C-alpha cells in the first residue's frame with residue numbers, strides 16, 4: 051500500500067473537488083490533487099500517486115524510472131494497479 | 141560480492157559498490173537501519189546486501205504501517221465491522237492481518253460486510269451511496285497516508301455526509317525512530333530515511349537525530365541505486381565524522397515537505413498521548429486520533445469499542461524484527477508456522493513487511509536461509 055505510482059495528468063484539476071483525470075500506466079482514474087495545490091498542476095504534468103492522492107510532483111524522466119522499478123516488483127505492483135482499477139473516486 | 145549486471149545502470153552500481161567498499165575502515169563494522177518497508181522490499185528483491193561489503197549490515201525498521209498494528213486494534217475493528225448496519229472499508233493489505241480472534245478475511249467469511257478500497261475517497265463514495273448504512277474506514281499508515289484520510293474527512297464534513305467515520309490508526313514516524321534510538325538492544329551507525337513519508341514531513345524533523353544522537357540520516361529513493369547511494373553517503377559522513385540529514389531523494393522529496401498536507405493533518409487530527417505498536421509496545425505521542433472538532437467522524441467515539449489489548453503470540457518475534465534486532469529468518473516460526481498464507485505475525489502480511497519480503501524473493505529460499513544460518 052505504500053507504493054507511489056507515477057501518473058500523468060490528462061485533464062484539468064476540477065476547482066471544487068480538486069480531482070483530475072490521471073493516466074496511471076494506461077489506467078485512467080480521477081485522483082485528488084489537493085495536496086499539490088501550491089504546484090498549480092496542468093495537463094502533461096507528472097505526479098506520484100498514493101491511495102488516490104497525488105503526493106509529489108515529479109519529472110517525466112523520474113516517472114519513467116519509477117515505472118521501470120515498479121514493473122520489476124511483480125505482485126506488489128500488480129495488486130496496486132488492480133486496486134486502482136477498482137477505484138472510482140468522485 | 142555479486143555482479144551488478146542486472147542493474148539498470150550497471151556501471152553506476154559497480155562504481156558505487158567499489159566506493160562503498162573503499163570507504164569502510166578496516167576492522168570497523170557498520171549497521172544501518174532502513175526505516176521504510178518500501179526500502180526493505182527493494183533490498184530483498186534485488187539482493188542489495190550481496191553488493192555490500194561484509195562490514196556493512198542493513199537492518200529493517202518499523203516503517204511498514206500494516207506490520208505495526210497491534211492485535212487488539214484489529215479485534216476492535218472486527219468488532220465494529222460486525223455491527224449489523226456497518227460497512228467496514230480498508231486497504232487490501234489489512235485483510236490478512238491477524239487479530240487475537242480473527243482477521244478481516246475471517247470476519248468477512250462469517251458475514252461481516254468488509255470491503256477493500258484503494259482510497260479513503262472510495263470509502264466515502266460507498267457512504268454516499270449507502271445512506272442507511274454506517275460506513276467506517278479503517279485508516280492505517282504513516283504521515284504518507286494520513287493527509288488522504290484527513291482530506292476525505294474534510295470532504296465528508298463539507299458534503300454533510302453523516303454516515304461516514306474513520307477508525308484512526310495513523311502512526312507517526314519520528315517517535316518510532318526515537319524509540320529505536322533509545323532502545324538498549326540495538327546499536328546503529330545511521331539511517332536510510334523513508335522516501336514517501338518525507339515528501340509530507342520534509343527533512344527537518346530528522347535533524348534531532350543528527351544533533352542529539354550524532355547519527356547520519358539519509359532520506360533515500362526506492363531504486364536499488366538509490367539505496368546503494370544512500371549507503372555511500374552514510375559511510376561518507378561517518379568517514380568525515382559528520383552526522384547530518386541528507387536528502388538523496390530530492391527529485392521527489394522537498395526539504396520542507398508538503399505544507400498543505402501537514403495543515404490538513406493538523407486540522408482533522410491530534411497526536412494521541414499513547415499508542416500501542418505491535419512488538420514495540422506503547423510509545424508516547426506516536427499516533428494520531430481524530431480532533432474534537434471532527435468527533436462526528438470518529439469511529440472511536442461513535443462505536444462502543446472494547447479497547448482490546450492482547451499480548452503478541454509467544455512464538456511471534458515481530459517486535460525484534462521491527463526493531464532490527466533479529467533478521468526475519470532468525471524468528472523461530474519463519475517459513476514454517478508463519479508464512480504469507482498463514483501469517484502469525486504482521487511482518488509476514490504486507491509485501492513491505494520484512495518477513496514477507498524475505499520469504500517472497502527466491503534469493504532467500506529456505507536453502508539460502510539454512511546456509512545463512514549455518515554461516
Ligand code: SF4
Pocket residue numbers: 455456457458459461468471472473474475478479483484485486487488489495
Ligand atoms: S516470521 Fe512471522 S512471527 Fe516471526 S517475526 Fe516474522 S511475521 Fe513475526
